[in-house]
Amino acid sequence: MSGTVSGARAGAVLAALGILAVFPLVFSNPTTTTIGLFVVIFMVAATAWNAFAGLSGYIALGHAVFFGSGAYTLAIVAEKLHMTGGWSVFELVPLAGVVAGLIAIPFGLVALRTRRHTFVVITIAIFFIFQLLAFNLTITHGSSGLQTPTPLWTAVGYNQRFYYVAAAILVLTVAMAWAIRRSRFGLQLLAIRDDEDRARGLGVRTGRVKLIAFAASAVPTGMVGAVYAYFLGQIFPQFAFDPLFDITIALMAFFGGLGTLTGPLLGALVLEALQQEFTLHFSVGGLYLIVYGALFLVVILLLPQGVVPTLASLLPRTRARLTQRAGAEA
Amino acid sequence: MTPLLEVEGLTKSFGGLRALDGATLAVAEGEIAGLIGPNGSGKTTLFNVVTGYERADAGDVRLRGRSISSAGPDRIFALGIGRTFQLTRIFARLSVLENMLVATQRHEGWARSVFRAAGSPAERKQALELLEFVGIAKLASLPAGNLSYGQRKLLELAYVLVADPDVILLDEPAGGVNPSLLHHIADRIRAVNAAGKTLLIVEHDMEFVMYLCGRIMVLHQGRVLTTGTPEQVQRDPAVLDAYLGGAEDEDDELDVAAVQL
Numbered sequence: 001m002s003g004t005v006s007g008a009r010a011g012a013v014l015a016a017l018g019i020l021a022v023f024p025l026v027f028s029n030p031t032t033t034t035i036g037l038f039v040v041i042f043m044v045a046a047t048a049w050n051a052f053a054g055l056s057g058y059i060a061l062g063h064a065v066f067f068g069s070g071a072y073t074l075a076i077v078a079e080k081l082h083m084t085g086g087w088s089v090f091e092l093v094p095l096a097g098v099v100a101g102l103i104a105i106p107f108g109l110v111a112l113r114t115r116r117h118t119f120v121v122i123t124i125a126i127f128f129i130f131q132l133l134a135f136n137l138t139i140t141h142g143s144s145g146l147q148t149p150t151p152l153w154t155a156v157g158y159n160q161r162f163y164y165v166a167a168a169i170l171v172l173t174v175a176m177a178w179a180i181r182r183s184r185f186g187l188q189l190l191a192i193r194d195d196e197d198r199a200r201g202l203g204v205r206t207g208r209v210k211l212i213a214f215a216a217s218a219v220p221t222g223m224v225g226a227v228y229a230y231f232l233g234q235i236f237p238q239f240a241f242d243p244l245f246d247i248t249i250a251l252m253a254f255f256g257g258l259g260t261l262t263g264p265l266l267g268a269l270v271l272e273a274l275q276q277e278f279t280l281h282f283s284v285g286g287l288y289l290i291v292y293g294a295l296f297l298v299v300i301l302l303l304p305q306g307v308v309p310t311l312a313s314l315l316p317r318t319r320a321r322l323t324q325r326a327g328a329e330a
Numbered sequence: 331m332t333p334l335l336e337v338e339g340l341t342k343s344f345g346g347l348r349a350l351d352g353a354t355l356a357v358a359e360g361e362i363a364g365l366i367g368p369n370g371s372g373k374t375t376l377f378n379v380v381t382g383y384e385r386a387d388a389g390d391v392r393l394r395g396r397s398i399s400s401a402g403p404d405r406i407f408a409l410g411i412g413r414t415f416q417l418t419r420i421f422a423r424l425s426v427l428e429n430m431l432v433a434t435q436r437h438e439g440w441a442r443s444v445f446r447a448a449g450s451p452a453e454r455k456q457a458l459e460l461l462e463f464v465g466i467a468k469l470a471s472l473p474a475g476n477l478s479y480g481q482r483k484l485l486e487l488a489y490v491l492v493a494d495p496d497v498i499l500l501d502e503p504a505g506g507v508n509p510s511l512l513h514h515i516a517d518r519i520r521a522v523n524a525a526g527k528t529l530l531i532v533e534h535d536m537e538f539v540m541y542l543c544g545r546i547m548v549l550h551q552g553r554v555l556t557t558g559t560p561e562q563v564q565r566d567p568a569v570l571d572a573y574l575g576g577a578e579d580e581d582d583e584l585d586v587a588a589v590q591l
Contacts, residue, residue, distance in 0.1 A: 184431070187424070187448040191432040194421035200403040201381060201413060202433040203493060 062123030070225030100222020257306030351552030422475030
């Protein structure tokens with residue numbers, strides 16, 4: 001039985017990888033590939049956020065700090081080195097991840113001393129400090145923003161390049177989230193979620209465990225921030241450090257299922273695609289927020305565990321009922 | 331020979347309330363010591379200070395002669411003092427077996443924990459053996475939140491044992507447990523002691539304490555009032571005074587066990 005389950009799971013993983021790989025080739029028009037790119041970027045951010053917040057129960061609303069820092073790292077370094085557009089700019093993506101991870105350490109040392117709502121408020125406060133810095137530092141050119149190099153690629157396959165870089169980051173991020181979940185370290189995070197003081201009393205070094213998870217979740221977020229900056233060609237403080245980013249990735253994880261592996265992926269797929277569709281069709285930028293708000297209410301009220309865990313608990317029950325009925329008829 | 335665990339002159343105040351007022355006691359290797367006292371006498375505060383959850387205002391805690399009064403709970407657990415809580419504290423959303431595995435890294439650095447699976451086959455086997463030992467192995471895959479109160483007490487005992495501590499502090503192991511399970515818990519505590527562990531038990535159920543402990547210390551208003559065998563303590567008029575709020579009682583035959591607390 002477990003053999004068929006793991007076989008089915010391996011099949012699902014392969015199918016997902018296949019879809020991820022061929023999507024921009026099959027649907028190659030620029031609008032669709034742009035949506036695809038943004039979906040993948042948010043899949044990374046939501047998965048990374050969930051690997052920390054979903055397991056530890058610390059609802060961080062400051063991950064835009066890492067996204068923005070990654071975006072600015074790429075823009076600033078590319079400018080200082082007078083880089084011209086091309087593949088070489090992508091080499092700055094890992095650097096952006098490292099910078100985001102390093103920023104997470106002092107950020108975490110301050111914020112992770114607090115818990116629950118205090119923690120949430122502290123992360124928001126630190127987020128605004130970073131946005132304010134981006135607005136006021138000379139290195140970021142304040143509110144006039146920064147240009148990133150423009151690649152001289154032809155329109156055909158232009159978006160695909162960004163897409164595949166983001167997709168590669170996604171594969172690594174999901175692998176990281178999976179590894180964390182099944183490691184001792186992941187179990188310690190779950191123990192912290194349930195009773196942090198008790199976990200300490202059983203030898204879990206809670207401070208370190210939380211900080212490492214926080215920094216680990218910052219790295220991929222910074223990397224996709226860099227991809228985002230390079231793709232857009234220019235960045236501004238209010239978009240690189242966007243409070244909506246914080247809420248969006250949290251909502252994606254909540255929607256799909258906090259602490260699950262597939263939940264944030266599903267959440268990002270549904271919500272980001274929805275947002276892009278709304279923006280395209282109604283050409284009103286903020287309309288999707290109303291839908292987000294309504295959706296959030298529905299999820300919290302009707303599916304407090306998120307879509308994936310709810311389905312997972314429904315499926316065996318339905319299957320059992322079906323086999324029962326089949327048995328009764330036979 | 332120095333005692334395994336020593337508490338010397340421990341003082342701890344919460345605002346104007348002096349919870350511990352120069353408490354001094356010692357626990358010898360291999361014994362089951364009891365710590366009793368009226369409500370508010372400082373028993374749980376003493377446990378909290380010894381296990382690093384609270385910092386004492388003055389005084390010292392020593393394990394094998396070494397001061398541990400500045401260490402946090404994770405460090406103290408790693409040094410070999412395990413404890414259970416009065417109101418059991420388990421990880422409700424983890425399975426019973428996962429609860430056990432949380433505690434298995436007493437001797438392991440964090441870096442290793444990142445790169446290995448949640449439980450090696452050997453650790454899982456050991457965890458299941460301990461669950462078997464306390465008698466809840468059948469429930470291993472259940473979410474711990476589904477356990478009854480008594481079963482939670484057993485789980486707490488089992489996962490403290492996982493890390494093989496030298497001293498175990500039990501905070502009211504019998505509190506709120508139904509009588510049939512009570513015998514089982516007492517029996518398991520005896521077995522733990524027979525396996526070489528030292529125990530210090532805080533308990534309100536006098537029968538339970540008298541049955542288990544070879545030596546009993548009575549805490550009153552933050553300091554140790556008297557120490558002795560169960561018989562000595564039972565006969566000590568000062569103990570009765572402490573429990574009855576200092577009221578002079580003429581009945582010499584009154585025994586502490588009869589006072590329903």
